[in-house]
Amino acid sequence: MAVRWFYLSALTLSSLGLMCILFTVYWMQSWHGGFAWDGTIFTFNCHPVLMVAGMVVLYSAASLVYRLPQSWVGSKLPWKIVHAALHLMAFILTVLGLVAVFKYHNHANIANLYSLHSWLGITTVFLFACQWFLGFAVFLLPWASVWLRRLLKPIHVFFGASILSLAIASVISGINEKLFFSLKNATKPYSSLPGEAVFANSTGMLVVVFALLVLYILQASSWKRPEAGVVTERQPLMHERE
Amino acid sequence: MAVRWFYLSALTLSSLGLMCILFTVYWMQSWHGGFAWDGTIFTFNCHPVLMVAGMVVLYSAASLVYRLPQSWVGSKLPWKIVHAALHLMAFILTVLGLVAVFKYHNHANIANLYSLHSWLGITTVFLFACQWFLGFAVFLLPWASVWLRRLLKPIHVFFGASILSLAIASVISGINEKLFFSLKNATKPYSSLPGEAVFANSTGMLVVVFALLVLYILQASSWKRPEAGVVTERQPLMHERE
Numbered sequence: 407m408a409v410r411w412f413y414l415s416a417l418t419l420s421s422l423g424l425m426c427i428l429f430t431v432y433w434m435q436s437w438h439g440g441f442a443w444d445g446t447i448f449t450f451n452c453h454p455v456l457m458v459a460g461m462v463v464l465y466s467a468a469s470l471v472y473r474l475p476q477s478w479v480g481s482k483l484p485w486k487i488v489h490a491a492l493h494l495m496a497f498i499l500t501v502l503g504l505v506a507v508f509k510y511h512n513h514a515n516i517a518n519l520y521s522l523h524s525w526l527g528i529t530t531v532f533l534f535a536c537q538w539f540l541g542f543a544v545f546l547l548p549w550a551s552v553w554l555r556r557l558l559k560p561i562h563v564f565f566g567a568s569i570l571s572l573a574i575a576s577v578i579s580g581i582n583e584k585l586f587f588s589l590k591n592a593t594k595p596y597s598s599l600p601g602e603a604v605f606a607n608s609t610g611m612l613v614v615v616f617a618l619l620v621l622y623i624l625q626a627s628s629w630k631r632p633e634a635g636v637v638t639e640r641q642p643l644m645h646e647r648e
Numbered sequence: 649m650a651v652r653w654f655y656l657s658a659l660t661l662s663s664l665g666l667m668c669i670l671f672t673v674y675w676m677q678s679w680h681g682g683f684a685w686d687g688t689i690f691t692f693n694c695h696p697v698l699m700v701a702g703m704v705v706l707y708s709a710a711s712l713v714y715r716l717p718q719s720w721v722g723s724k725l726p727w728k729i730v731h732a733a734l735h736l737m738a739f740i741l742t743v744l745g746l747v748a749v750f751k752y753h754n755h756a757n758i759a760n761l762y763s764l765h766s767w768l769g770i771t772t773v774f775l776f777a778c779q780w781f782l783g784f785a786v787f788l789l790p791w792a793s794v795w796l797r798r799l800l801k802p803i804h805v806f807f808g809a810s811i812l813s814l815a816i817a818s819v820i821s822g823i824n825e826k827l828f829f830s831l832k833n834a835t836k837p838y839s840s841l842p843g844e845a846v847f848a849n850s851t852g853m854l855v856v857v858f859a860l861l862v863l864y865i866l867q868a869s870s871w872k873r874p875e876a877g878v879v880t881e882r883q884p885l886m887h888e889r890e
Contacts, residue, residue, distance in 0.1 A: 516839065517839040517840065517841075520838060520839045520840075520841050520845065521824055521827070521828075521838065521849075522820060522823050522824040522827065522848070522849045522852045522853075523820070523821075523824050525849050525852070525853060526820055526852070526853070526856065529853070529856075560868070560869075564863075564864055564867060568860055568863065571813045571816070571817075571863075572856065574813070574817055575813075575816055575817035575820045575821070575856070576820075578764060578765070578768055578817045578818075578820070578821045579765075579817070579820045579821040579824045581764050582763055582764040582765050582821045582824065582825055583824055583825075583828065585763070585764065586763075586825065586828050596762060596763065597758065597759040597762045598759065598762070599759075599762050603762065606764070607763075607764045607767050610764045610767070610768070611764075611767060611768070611771070614768065614771075614814065614817070618810055621806075621810065621813075622806055625806060625867075626802070627802075
């Protein structure tokens with residue numbers, strides 16, 4: 407039952423995640439002229455796409471690795487490597503997303519890191535970096551004691567969900583800010599809800615729905631890998647499939 | 649141990665929560681001329697204060713009621729009433745916060761509900777209303793079956809934390825939006841980080857720190873009321889104090 411629900415949710419989540427990325431690409435392509443890497447406004451356009459793809463969608467996929475029923479049995483090590491590798495890929499996309507906005511700001515002589523969106527965003531990426539390095543050092547490398555791992559695991563799990571929540575707050579404030587900039591002198595201002603405003607607002611709400619589903623699956627106890635030594639009704643299910 | 653930590657955290661949280669409200673009041677008082685209820689911009693100034701006070705600080709206090717060690721023993725009913733009553737007060741402040749912004753918009757002929765901040769904010773308040781009424785009907789009134797309560801409890805708990813997270817995203821995007829409005833034609837624009845920008849950005853970050861602490865305490869298992877019939881090492885601790 408739990409397994410069937412997991413796969414249904416995984417399919418829904420994958421579709422929603424893909425839609426979040428494609429909607430952001432479509433927004434930047436259709437209303438802002440597409441992408442480049444030359445320091446112009448088209449470089450800035452990579453920023454929302456890379457942040458949504460890295461800091462929200464791939465980050466969520468990486469976080470959900472231990473919810474895959476295949477990861478519940480057998481050695482945990484291969485799943486730890488997948489978890490860390492996917493998070494590293496998410497982190498690389500996120501850093502590229504930051505590079506895009508700094509490159510554009512420096513090219514256009516715009517100050518960096520002044521808005522609350524940027525303060526929260528950079529804090530979120532900093533926490534993500536700390537979380538990854540601490541997770542790598544304590545949970546993946548073999549040297550940390552069981553005592554230290556037990557102490558840090560609830561903190562690692564808490565910050566995993568918190569960083570996603572902060573990323574959502576950053577994405578929402580970022581989309582909001584971008585619309586105030588781009589629809590400032592438009593013939594149809596933001597307040598008259600032109601097509602771009604409705605589309606980008608909807609993209610923001612879609613990102614929220616996606617993240618809420620991810621957070622729900624992360625905390626739902628029936629999808630968690632059983633602790634070592636604990637036998638549940640799920641494990642025989644897995645053996646039956648082998 | 650857990651009890652001592654709880655009280656230390658409660659003291660820290662109360663101070664931080666109070667600071668969040670006072671900082672928002674100071675921002676509106678010092679840079680925007682204070683408060684009124686006549687439909688002018690001074691009516692709008694009530695909006696951020698009421699939202700931070702209701703939707704963040706009082707909401708958090710109401711959510712943490714079951715973490716009070718006093719609530720771990722004896723009848724749950726009085727604590728349910730306190731939980732529901734505090735959330736109702738938080739909801740009333742939140743609705744007054746909405747009234748403030750609608751009153752100002754209507755008075756100044758500004759469109760309502762166009763920004764992503766407003767879309768997310770109104771969704772958050774709607775979810776809060778649903779959560780309160782469903783919680784009241786299922787958990788406080790005596791007619792719901794044990795089966796229904798067990799089914800809805802994890803959903804109630806999940807949405808409790810989620811609504812706070814969405815409120816934070818709304819507050820961050822709201823502060824960001826307000827600063828882009830108020831520092832648009834200023835002699836020192838937002839990008840040059842004038843005093844108001846630093847102060848309001850810091851208030852936003854303070855709200856984030858406060859909410860993260862609340863969410864941590866909400867999910868920390870050692871501070872949860874033991875389930876009926878489960879005896880833990882905390883319960884004798886409570887009896888010793890009586």
